[in-house]
Amino acid sequence: MLSKKEIYAQAMRELERRRQQSSQTQHSHTLEAVSLSPEIGRLRRELGKTSIKLSKALLAGEGNPQELFEQIKEENLRTQERIHLLLDRLGLPHDYLSHKSVCSKCNDYGYIGQKQCSCLKKLLHKIAIADLQESSQLTLSSFDTFDLGYYSRQYSEEGHVVPYEHMSRLFHYCVSYANSFSPSSQGIFMTGKTGLGKTHLSLAIAAKAIDRGYNVIYSSVSDIVRRVSGQYFGRKQEGDDVLELVTKTDLLILDDLGAEFESSFSTSAVYDVINSRIAAGRPTIINTNLTPGELEKRYSERIVSRLYAQLVPLHFVGQDVRMLKAEGQPSK
Numbered sequence: 575m576l577s578k579k580e581i582y583a584q585a586m587r588e589l590e591r592r593r594q595q596s597s598q599t600q601h602s603h604t605l606e607a608v609s610l611s612p613e614i615g616r617l618r619r620e621l622g623k624t625s626i627k628l629s630k631a632l633l634a635g636e637g638n639p640q641e642l643f644e645q646i647k648e649e650n651l652r653t654q655e656r657i658h659l660l661l662d663r664l665g666l667p668h669d670y671l672s673h674k675s676v677c678s679k680c681n682d683y684g685y686i687g688q689k690q691c692s693c694l695k696k697l698l699h700k701i702a703i704a705d706l707q708e709s710s711q712l713t714l715s716s717f718d719t720f721d722l723g724y725y726s727r728q729y730s731e732e733g734h735v736v737p738y739e740h741m742s743r744l745f746h747y748c749v750s751y752a753n754s755f756s757p758s759s760q761g762i763f764m765t766g767k768t769g770l771g772k773t774h775l776s777l778a779i780a781a782k783a784i785d786r787g788y789n790v791i792y793s794s795v796s797d798i799v800r801r802v803s804g805q806y807f808g809r810k811q812e813g814d815d816v817l818e819l820v821t822k823t824d825l826l827i828l829d830d831l832g833a834e835f836e837s838s839f840s841t842s843a844v845y846d847v848i849n850s851r852i853a854a855g856r857p858t859i860i861n862t863n864l865t866p867g868e869l870e871k872r873y874s875e876r877i878v879s880r881l882y883a884q885l886v887p888l889h890f891v892g893q894d895v896r897m898l899k900a901e902g903q904p905s906k
Protein backbone atom coordinates (compact mmCIF):
# COMPACT_ATOMS: atom_id res chain seq x y z
CA MET A 575 0.00 0.00 0.00
CA LEU A 576 1.26 3.46 -0.90
CA SER A 577 2.02 6.04 1.76
CA LYS A 578 0.42 9.46 1.62
CA LYS A 579 3.72 10.90 0.39
CA GLU A 580 3.94 8.39 -2.47
CA ILE A 581 0.34 9.08 -3.48
CA TYR A 582 1.14 12.81 -3.57
CA ALA A 583 4.27 12.20 -5.64
CA GLN A 584 2.27 10.13 -8.13
CA ALA A 585 -0.34 12.86 -8.44
CA MET A 586 2.34 15.48 -9.06
CA ARG A 587 3.90 13.31 -11.77
CA GLU A 588 0.49 12.97 -13.41
CA LEU A 589 0.01 16.77 -13.37
CA GLU A 590 3.43 17.24 -14.89
CA ARG A 591 2.53 14.73 -17.59
CA ARG A 592 -0.64 16.71 -18.34
CA ARG A 593 1.30 19.97 -18.62
CA GLN A 594 3.85 18.42 -20.97
CA GLN A 595 1.09 16.89 -23.04
CA SER A 596 -0.74 20.19 -23.53
CA SER A 597 2.50 21.99 -24.40
CA GLN A 598 3.25 19.32 -26.95
CA THR A 599 -0.23 19.55 -28.41
CA GLN A 600 0.04 23.32 -28.67
CA HIS A 601 3.45 22.99 -30.32
CA SER A 602 2.32 20.45 -32.92
CA HIS A 603 -0.86 22.42 -33.66
CA THR A 604 1.22 25.52 -34.29
CA LEU A 605 3.64 23.65 -36.57
CA GLU A 606 0.71 22.20 -38.49
CA ALA A 607 -1.08 25.54 -38.94
CA VAL A 608 2.11 27.40 -39.92
CA SER A 609 3.05 24.78 -42.49
CA LEU A 610 -0.40 25.13 -44.05
CA SER A 611 -0.38 28.91 -43.87
CA PRO A 612 3.03 30.57 -43.30
CA GLU A 613 1.21 33.91 -42.89
CA ILE A 614 -0.05 32.62 -39.52
CA GLY A 615 3.56 32.22 -38.41
CA ARG A 616 4.39 35.75 -39.43
CA LEU A 617 1.37 37.18 -37.62
CA ARG A 618 2.20 35.24 -34.46
CA ARG A 619 5.74 36.62 -34.49
CA GLU A 620 4.24 40.07 -34.85
CA LEU A 621 2.11 39.45 -31.77
CA GLY A 622 5.25 38.48 -29.89
CA LYS A 623 6.96 41.67 -30.95
CA THR A 624 4.27 44.05 -29.72
CA SER A 625 5.00 43.49 -26.05
CA ILE A 626 8.66 44.21 -26.72
CA LYS A 627 7.61 47.32 -28.60
CA LEU A 628 5.51 48.41 -25.64
CA SER A 629 8.22 47.98 -23.03
CA LYS A 630 10.77 49.72 -25.24
CA ALA A 631 8.48 52.70 -25.68
CA LEU A 632 7.73 52.82 -21.97
CA LEU A 633 11.42 52.69 -21.08
CA ALA A 634 12.22 55.48 -23.52
CA GLY A 635 9.50 57.59 -21.90
CA GLU A 636 7.80 58.21 -25.22
CA GLY A 637 4.17 59.24 -25.22
CA ASN A 638 1.37 58.58 -22.76
CA PRO A 639 1.67 55.01 -21.38
CA GLN A 640 -2.09 54.52 -21.19
CA GLU A 641 -2.61 55.63 -24.79
CA LEU A 642 0.29 53.50 -25.95
CA PHE A 643 -1.13 50.51 -24.16
CA GLU A 644 -4.56 50.98 -25.75
CA GLN A 645 -3.03 51.42 -29.18
CA ILE A 646 -1.05 48.20 -28.89
CA LYS A 647 -4.06 46.35 -27.56
CA GLU A 648 -5.99 47.45 -30.64
CA GLU A 649 -3.18 46.31 -32.92
CA ASN A 650 -3.06 42.93 -31.18
CA LEU A 651 -6.79 42.43 -31.54
CA ARG A 652 -6.58 43.13 -35.26
CA THR A 653 -3.70 40.67 -35.64
CA GLN A 654 -5.69 38.05 -33.70
CA GLU A 655 -8.64 38.60 -36.01
CA ARG A 656 -6.47 38.07 -39.05
CA ILE A 657 -5.14 34.84 -37.55
CA HIS A 658 -8.73 33.70 -36.87
CA LEU A 659 -9.65 34.42 -40.47
CA LEU A 660 -6.76 32.29 -41.71
CA LEU A 661 -7.72 29.49 -39.30
CA ASP A 662 -11.30 29.70 -40.62
CA ARG A 663 -9.98 29.17 -44.12
CA LEU A 664 -8.13 26.06 -42.96
CA GLY A 665 -11.28 24.82 -41.23
CA LEU A 666 -9.60 24.97 -37.80
CA PRO A 667 -11.18 26.32 -34.59
CA HIS A 668 -10.11 29.74 -33.28
CA ASP A 669 -8.51 28.30 -30.14
CA TYR A 670 -6.48 25.80 -32.16
CA LEU A 671 -3.18 27.50 -31.33
CA SER A 672 -3.83 28.29 -27.68
CA HIS A 673 -2.52 26.35 -24.72
CA LYS A 674 -5.25 24.07 -23.35
CA SER A 675 -4.93 22.70 -19.85
CA VAL A 676 -6.99 19.80 -18.54
CA CYS A 677 -7.91 22.03 -15.58
CA SER A 678 -8.33 25.69 -16.46
CA LYS A 679 -8.58 26.66 -12.80
CA CYS A 680 -4.96 25.81 -11.93
CA ASN A 681 -3.48 25.20 -15.42
CA ASP A 682 -2.57 21.70 -14.22
CA TYR A 683 -0.25 22.97 -11.47
CA GLY A 684 -2.59 21.57 -8.78
CA TYR A 685 -2.57 24.72 -6.67
CA ILE A 686 -4.46 27.99 -6.67
CA GLY A 687 -2.23 30.15 -4.50
CA GLN A 688 -1.55 28.01 -1.45
CA LYS A 689 -4.72 25.99 -1.81
CA GLN A 690 -4.99 22.57 -3.43
CA CYS A 691 -7.15 22.71 -6.55
CA SER A 692 -10.16 20.39 -6.76
CA CYS A 693 -8.48 18.55 -9.65
CA LEU A 694 -5.50 17.65 -7.44
CA LYS A 695 -7.82 16.50 -4.64
CA LYS A 696 -9.71 14.32 -7.10
CA LEU A 697 -6.47 12.87 -8.43
CA LEU A 698 -5.19 12.04 -4.92
CA HIS A 699 -8.47 10.30 -4.15
CA LYS A 700 -8.37 8.33 -7.41
CA ILE A 701 -4.81 7.13 -6.88
CA ALA A 702 -5.52 6.09 -3.29
CA ILE A 703 -8.62 4.12 -4.33
CA ALA A 704 -6.86 2.41 -7.23
CA ASP A 705 -4.09 1.42 -4.83
CA LEU A 706 -6.55 0.03 -2.29
CA GLN A 707 -8.32 -1.99 -4.96
CA GLU A 708 -5.10 -3.30 -6.36
CA SER A 709 -3.95 -4.57 -3.01
CA SER A 710 -7.32 -6.19 -2.27
CA GLN A 711 -7.17 -8.01 -5.63
CA LEU A 712 -10.52 -7.01 -6.98
CA THR A 713 -11.20 -9.75 -9.51
CA LEU A 714 -14.62 -9.12 -10.91
CA SER A 715 -17.25 -11.70 -11.72
CA SER A 716 -20.39 -11.12 -13.71
CA PHE A 717 -24.10 -11.82 -13.74
CA ASP A 718 -23.67 -13.67 -17.04
CA THR A 719 -21.71 -16.47 -15.42
CA PHE A 720 -24.19 -16.88 -12.57
CA ASP A 721 -26.11 -20.06 -13.30
CA LEU A 722 -29.47 -20.54 -11.57
CA GLY A 723 -29.44 -24.19 -12.69
CA TYR A 724 -27.32 -25.05 -9.63
CA TYR A 725 -30.24 -24.42 -7.28
CA SER A 726 -32.69 -27.25 -6.71
CA ARG A 727 -36.25 -27.03 -7.99
CA GLN A 728 -37.38 -29.25 -5.13
CA TYR A 729 -38.93 -27.82 -2.04
CA SER A 730 -36.28 -27.64 0.70
CA GLU A 731 -36.59 -27.88 4.43
CA GLU A 732 -34.25 -24.98 4.97
CA GLY A 733 -36.19 -21.74 4.75
CA HIS A 734 -39.29 -23.63 3.49
CA VAL A 735 -38.67 -22.51 -0.07
CA VAL A 736 -37.85 -23.88 -3.49
CA PRO A 737 -34.17 -22.83 -3.79
CA TYR A 738 -34.41 -22.24 -7.55
CA GLU A 739 -37.36 -19.87 -7.17
CA HIS A 740 -35.94 -18.13 -4.15
CA MET A 741 -32.52 -17.65 -5.75
CA SER A 742 -34.11 -16.45 -9.01
CA ARG A 743 -35.83 -13.64 -7.14
CA LEU A 744 -32.65 -12.84 -5.25
CA PHE A 745 -30.60 -12.84 -8.47
CA HIS A 746 -33.02 -10.49 -10.23
CA TYR A 747 -33.02 -8.19 -7.23
CA CYS A 748 -29.19 -7.95 -7.48
CA VAL A 749 -29.32 -7.29 -11.23
CA SER A 750 -31.78 -4.45 -10.90
CA TYR A 751 -29.94 -3.13 -7.83
CA ALA A 752 -26.74 -2.93 -9.92
CA ASN A 753 -28.51 -1.32 -12.88
CA SER A 754 -30.06 1.40 -10.77
CA PHE A 755 -27.24 1.74 -8.25
CA SER A 756 -26.46 5.21 -6.92
CA PRO A 757 -24.48 6.38 -3.88
CA SER A 758 -27.79 6.87 -2.09
CA SER A 759 -28.97 3.29 -2.69
CA GLN A 760 -29.62 1.11 0.33
CA GLY A 761 -27.00 -1.44 1.34
CA ILE A 762 -27.37 -5.23 1.20
CA PHE A 763 -26.73 -7.84 3.86
CA MET A 764 -26.03 -11.22 2.23
CA THR A 765 -26.26 -14.21 4.52
CA GLY A 766 -26.17 -17.95 3.95
CA LYS A 767 -23.92 -20.99 4.02
CA THR A 768 -20.67 -21.34 2.17
CA GLY A 769 -20.48 -21.64 -1.62
CA LEU A 770 -23.92 -20.26 -2.45
CA GLY A 771 -22.78 -17.31 -4.57
CA LYS A 772 -22.64 -14.39 -2.12
CA THR A 773 -19.19 -13.26 -3.20
CA HIS A 774 -19.98 -13.98 -6.84
CA LEU A 775 -23.07 -11.75 -6.84
CA SER A 776 -21.45 -8.94 -4.85
CA LEU A 777 -18.56 -8.84 -7.32
CA ALA A 778 -21.04 -8.83 -10.20
CA ILE A 779 -22.71 -5.79 -8.62
CA ALA A 780 -19.27 -4.21 -8.18
CA ALA A 781 -18.41 -4.79 -11.86
CA LYS A 782 -21.65 -3.18 -13.02
CA ALA A 783 -21.27 -0.19 -10.68
CA ILE A 784 -17.66 0.36 -11.81
CA ASP A 785 -18.84 0.10 -15.41
CA ARG A 786 -21.35 2.82 -14.69
CA GLY A 787 -18.60 5.08 -13.38
CA TYR A 788 -18.87 4.63 -9.63
CA ASN A 789 -16.02 4.16 -7.16
CA VAL A 790 -16.13 0.75 -5.55
CA ILE A 791 -13.94 -0.66 -2.82
CA TYR A 792 -14.09 -4.40 -2.33
CA SER A 793 -12.33 -5.93 0.62
CA SER A 794 -12.54 -8.88 2.94
CA VAL A 795 -13.40 -7.84 6.48
CA SER A 796 -10.09 -9.24 7.74
CA ASP A 797 -8.19 -7.11 5.26
CA ILE A 798 -10.05 -3.91 6.06
CA VAL A 799 -9.61 -4.56 9.79
CA ARG A 800 -5.87 -4.89 9.33
CA ARG A 801 -5.72 -1.62 7.45
CA VAL A 802 -8.08 0.42 9.56
CA SER A 803 -6.63 -0.83 12.83
CA GLY A 804 -3.28 0.59 11.80
CA GLN A 805 -4.49 3.30 14.13
CA TYR A 806 -4.60 0.88 17.06
CA PHE A 807 -0.97 -0.09 16.60
CA GLY A 808 0.65 3.32 16.48
CA ARG A 809 0.31 3.96 12.73
CA LYS A 810 -2.73 6.07 13.40
CA GLN A 811 -2.45 8.24 10.32
CA GLU A 812 -2.52 5.33 7.90
CA GLY A 813 -5.57 3.80 9.57
CA ASP A 814 -7.37 7.14 9.53
CA ASP A 815 -6.59 7.59 5.83
CA VAL A 816 -8.03 4.18 5.00
CA LEU A 817 -11.13 4.80 7.09
CA GLU A 818 -11.66 8.09 5.30
CA LEU A 819 -11.39 6.46 1.86
CA VAL A 820 -13.63 3.61 2.85
CA THR A 821 -16.20 6.04 4.23
CA LYS A 822 -16.27 8.15 1.09
CA THR A 823 -16.37 5.54 -1.65
CA ASP A 824 -19.66 5.21 -3.56
CA LEU A 825 -19.99 1.51 -2.79
CA LEU A 826 -18.16 -0.53 -0.17
CA ILE A 827 -18.23 -4.32 -0.25
CA LEU A 828 -17.18 -6.11 2.92
CA ASP A 829 -16.76 -9.79 2.26
CA ASP A 830 -16.82 -12.58 4.82
CA LEU A 831 -17.85 -10.87 8.03
CA GLY A 832 -16.94 -13.22 10.86
CA ALA A 833 -13.88 -14.72 9.15
CA GLU A 834 -11.57 -12.08 10.62
CA PHE A 835 -9.32 -12.83 13.56
CA GLU A 836 -11.40 -12.30 16.69
CA SER A 837 -10.21 -9.56 19.02
CA SER A 838 -11.52 -6.42 20.61
CA PHE A 839 -9.41 -4.42 18.12
CA SER A 840 -10.97 -6.08 15.12
CA THR A 841 -14.49 -5.78 16.51
CA SER A 842 -14.12 -2.08 17.09
CA ALA A 843 -12.59 -1.61 13.63
CA VAL A 844 -15.63 -3.40 12.14
CA TYR A 845 -17.92 -1.07 14.11
CA ASP A 846 -15.98 1.99 12.99
CA VAL A 847 -16.31 1.07 9.33
CA ILE A 848 -19.99 0.09 9.45
CA ASN A 849 -21.00 3.08 11.56
CA SER A 850 -19.10 5.57 9.44
CA ARG A 851 -20.83 4.23 6.29
CA ILE A 852 -24.26 4.43 7.89
CA ALA A 853 -23.54 7.93 9.20
CA ALA A 854 -22.39 9.05 5.74
CA GLY A 855 -25.56 7.57 4.21
CA ARG A 856 -23.50 5.51 1.79
CA PRO A 857 -24.37 1.93 0.76
CA THR A 858 -22.42 -1.10 1.94
CA ILE A 859 -22.78 -4.71 0.86
CA ILE A 860 -21.82 -7.09 3.66
CA ASN A 861 -21.50 -10.86 3.28
CA THR A 862 -21.39 -13.45 6.01
CA ASN A 863 -21.96 -17.15 6.51
CA LEU A 864 -22.63 -16.71 10.19
CA THR A 865 -26.20 -17.27 11.40
CA PRO A 866 -28.04 -14.45 13.22
CA GLY A 867 -27.33 -16.24 16.50
CA GLU A 868 -23.61 -16.52 15.77
CA LEU A 869 -23.50 -12.88 14.70
CA GLU A 870 -25.06 -11.72 17.94
CA LYS A 871 -22.70 -13.80 20.00
CA ARG A 872 -19.73 -12.27 18.27
CA TYR A 873 -20.83 -8.68 17.74
CA SER A 874 -23.14 -6.67 19.95
CA GLU A 875 -26.86 -7.10 19.49
CA ARG A 876 -27.02 -3.42 18.70
CA ILE A 877 -24.77 -3.61 15.66
CA VAL A 878 -26.42 -6.80 14.40
CA SER A 879 -29.92 -5.36 14.59
CA ARG A 880 -28.55 -2.25 12.90
CA LEU A 881 -27.30 -4.37 10.03
CA TYR A 882 -30.68 -6.06 9.56
CA ALA A 883 -32.54 -2.76 9.86
CA GLN A 884 -30.31 -0.57 7.66
CA LEU A 885 -29.44 -3.08 4.93
CA VAL A 886 -31.70 -5.17 2.72
CA PRO A 887 -31.26 -8.74 4.00
CA LEU A 888 -30.80 -11.38 1.27
CA HIS A 889 -30.62 -14.94 2.51
CA PHE A 890 -28.91 -17.39 0.14
CA VAL A 891 -30.13 -21.02 0.08
CA GLY A 892 -29.25 -24.20 -1.78
CA GLN A 893 -26.37 -26.61 -2.09
CA ASP A 894 -22.72 -25.55 -2.05
CA VAL A 895 -22.05 -24.59 -5.69
CA ARG A 896 -18.29 -24.65 -5.12
CA MET A 897 -18.65 -28.32 -4.21
CA LEU A 898 -21.09 -29.11 -7.05
CA LYS A 899 -18.66 -27.62 -9.54
CA ALA A 900 -15.70 -29.48 -8.04
CA GLU A 901 -17.64 -32.74 -8.31
CA GLY A 902 -18.35 -31.93 -11.93
CA GLN A 903 -22.11 -31.83 -11.41
CA PRO A 904 -23.83 -30.05 -14.29
CA SER A 905 -26.36 -27.34 -13.65
CA LYS A 906 -29.96 -28.25 -14.49
Ligand SMILES: Nc1ncnc2c1ncn2[C@@H]1O[C@H](COP(=O)(O)OP(=O)(O)OP(=O)(O)O)[C@@H](O)[C@H]1O
Pocket residue numbers: 715719720721722724766767768769770771772773774775830861862863895896899
Ligand atom coordinates in the same frame (compact mmCIF):
# COMPACT_ATOMS: atom_id res chain seq x y z
N1 LIG B 1 -25.05 -19.73 -9.23
C1 LIG B 1 -23.77 -19.86 -9.57
N2 LIG B 1 -23.42 -20.04 -10.85
C2 LIG B 1 -22.13 -20.19 -11.20
N3 LIG B 1 -21.12 -20.19 -10.32
C3 LIG B 1 -21.40 -20.01 -9.02
C4 LIG B 1 -22.73 -19.82 -8.57
N4 LIG B 1 -22.71 -19.67 -7.23
C5 LIG B 1 -21.43 -19.76 -6.86
N5 LIG B 1 -20.64 -19.97 -7.92
C6 LIG B 1 -19.18 -20.16 -7.93
O1 LIG B 1 -18.87 -21.02 -6.85
C7 LIG B 1 -17.76 -20.53 -6.10
C8 LIG B 1 -18.21 -20.16 -4.69
O2 LIG B 1 -19.14 -19.09 -4.74
P1 LIG B 1 -18.99 -17.80 -3.81
O3 LIG B 1 -17.56 -17.56 -3.52
O4 LIG B 1 -19.75 -16.71 -4.43
O5 LIG B 1 -19.72 -18.35 -2.51
P2 LIG B 1 -19.98 -17.61 -1.14
O6 LIG B 1 -21.44 -17.67 -0.87
O7 LIG B 1 -19.33 -16.29 -1.14
O8 LIG B 1 -19.25 -18.60 -0.12
P3 LIG B 1 -18.45 -18.27 1.24
O9 LIG B 1 -19.49 -18.07 2.29
O10 LIG B 1 -17.64 -19.50 1.48
O11 LIG B 1 -17.60 -17.07 1.01
C9 LIG B 1 -17.24 -19.35 -6.88
O12 LIG B 1 -16.23 -19.79 -7.73
C10 LIG B 1 -18.44 -18.87 -7.67
O13 LIG B 1 -18.06 -18.25 -8.87
Ligand SMILES: [Mg+2]
Pocket residue numbers: 772773774829830861
Ligand atom coordinates in the same frame (compact mmCIF):
# COMPACT_ATOMS: atom_id res chain seq x y z
MG1 LIG C 1 -17.72 -15.49 -0.10
Ligand SMILES: [Zn+2]
Pocket residue numbers: 677678679680681682683684685691692693694
Ligand atom coordinates in the same frame (compact mmCIF):
# COMPACT_ATOMS: atom_id res chain seq x y z
ZN1 LIG D 1 -6.95 22.23 -11.11
